[in-house]
C-alpha cells in the first residue's frame with residue numbers, strides 16, 4: 001500500500017528529523033536521488049548533455065541547483081534559469097557554478113533534460129506568469145538529436161495544489177517526478193496526479209518521523225490480490241456469499257443486466273435479482289435467480305440498489321426496503337437521487353450495517369448540496385461523515401472515503417471507463433465483494449481497482465463498451481491472483 005501525507009505533516013516530520021542532522025543533510029540526500037534519476041533519464045549519457053534547471057526562489061530550487069552541480073561534475077552542460085535572482089538558494093547556486101554550471105535569464109539552444117525546481121511543497125496557486133513563461137520557452141527547445149526534452153519534476157510538478165491535487169492555471173507535465181520522504185496527495189489524486197508521470201520516491205530518512213495515519217492510501221496489485229476472498233474445497237455458494245441486485249426496470253433492463261454481470265464477476269457464490277427487468281436478466285445470465293418483487297428475493301448477504309431503477313414510487317419502495325434490512329448495501333445512481341429525500345436520509349442514519357454510496361460529480365452535488373470542488377478528498381470525507389456511509393467518489397482517480405476519516409485513491413482509473421453503463425458494472429461487483437465479506441471500504445477500493453484494470457484491458461481491443469468491461473473483470477482477476 002502506498003501512502004501519501006499532507007504538507008503540514010511533511011513539514012513537522014522534516015523539522016523533527018532535521019533536529020538530529022547537520023544542516024543541509026536532507027537537501028543533499030534529495031539532490032543525490034534527483035541527480036541519479038536525471039542521469040538515468042539521459043541513459044547515463046550525462047557527458048555533453050544539455051540540462052536546464054528551472055529554479056524558483058525556495059528549497060525546491062535548491063534541490064535542483066545541487067543536483068545540477070552533480071550532473072555538471074559528470075560533464076553535463078548545466079544552465080540554471082533563475083526566476084527570482086534575489087531570492088535564489090545562494091549556496092546551491094554557488095555549488096553549481098563551482099562545478100562548471102552557469103546561470104542565465106533564458107534557456108540555451110540545446111535542452112535534453114529540464115529539471116523543474118520552480119516550486120515544491122511551498123506552492124500557492126498555479127504557476128506565476130514569470131515561471132510559466134520560462135517553462136514554455138524551455139519546452140520549445142530541442143535536444144542534441146532534435147528530440148523533445150525530458151521533464152523531471154522536483155518533488156511535485158510545479159503549479160499543482162500539493163494537498164488536494166487540484167490544478168488551476170499552468171502546471172508542469174513531467175515525465176518523471178522525483179519526490180522526497182513520502183508521497184503527497186497531488187501525486188495520487190485529482191488532475192495533478194497524471195501530471196507527475198512516473199513517480200520515484202527517494203528515501204531521505206523521513207518515514208519514521210511521519211504521523212502514523214497518512215492522508216491517503218493507494219493500493220497496489222498485491223494489496224488487491226490479498227483483499228480478494230480465497231475459496232477452498234469446503235466452500236459452497238452460500239459460504240461464498242449471496243448478493244441481491246435491485247436495479248434496472250422494464251424501461252432500463254440494460255442497467256439490470258450490467259449490474260448482475262458485475263456481480264457475477266465477483267466472489268459471491270450466488271446472484272439474486274429482484275425487479276421488473278427479471279426476464280431480460282435471466283435471458284442474459286441464466287445462473288441468476290430472479291423474482292419480480294424484492295419481498296420474494298430470498299436470503300442475501302448484501303444488496304445493490306439503484307441504477308436504472310428510476311425515481312418513481314416503486315423505485316423509492318425498493319430503496320426503502322433495502323435500507324430497512326440489516327445488510328450491507330450499495331446505493332448507486334437513482335438510489336442516490338432518492339436519498340436526497342429527508343425521510344430516506346433518516347433511514348440511512350439509523351442503520352448500523354455498512355453502506356457504500358457511489359456518486360459521480362453530479363450525483364454528489366445533489367446529495368451534498370455542493371460540487372466536490374477542488375478538494376475531492378475533503379469533499380468525499382465530509383459526505384461520508386454526514387451520511388455515515390462509505391463514499392466512492394468516481395473520477396479519473398476514484399476516491400473512497402469512510403465516516404471515520406480513512407481515504408483511499410484508486411490508481412487504475414482510465415478514460416476508457418467514461419462510457420454509459422460502466423457504473424452499473426462497478427456497483428454489481430462492489431455488491432458481490434460486500435456479500436463476500438469484505439469491509440465496505442476494502443470492497444469499494446477493490447471494486448474500483450479491478451474495474452479500472454478491466455477498463456484498461458478492454459481498451460486494448462478498441463473502443464470500450466460496458467459489456468467489454470464486465471467481460472474483462474474475470475480475466476484481470478485471474479491475472480492478478482495468478
Ligand SMILES: NC(=O)C1=CN([C@@H]2O[C@H](COP(=O)(O)OP(=O)(O)OC[C@H]3O[C@@H](n4cnc5c(N)ncnc54)[C@H](OP(=O)(O)O)[C@@H]3O)[C@@H](O)[C@H]2O)[C@@H](O)CC1
Pocket residue numbers: 010011014026027030056057058059060061063118119120121122123124125126127128131154155156159180181204206
Ligand atoms: N520537506 C522536506 O523534507 C524536504 C524538502 N526539500 C525541498 O524543499 C521544498 C520545499 O521548499 P520551500 O519550503 O522552500 O518551498 P518551495 O516549494 O521551494 O516554494 C516556495 C517558494 O516558491 C514560491 N512560490 C509559491 N507558489 C508559487 C507559484 N505558484 N509559482 C511560482 N512560485 C511560487 C514562493 O514565493 P513567495 O510566495 O514567497 O513569493 C516561495 O519563495 C520541497 O518541495 C523539496 O523540494 C528537500 O530539499 C529536502 C527535504
Ligand SMILES: [K+]
Pocket residue numbers: 060116117118119120153154155156157158
Ligand atoms: K517542482
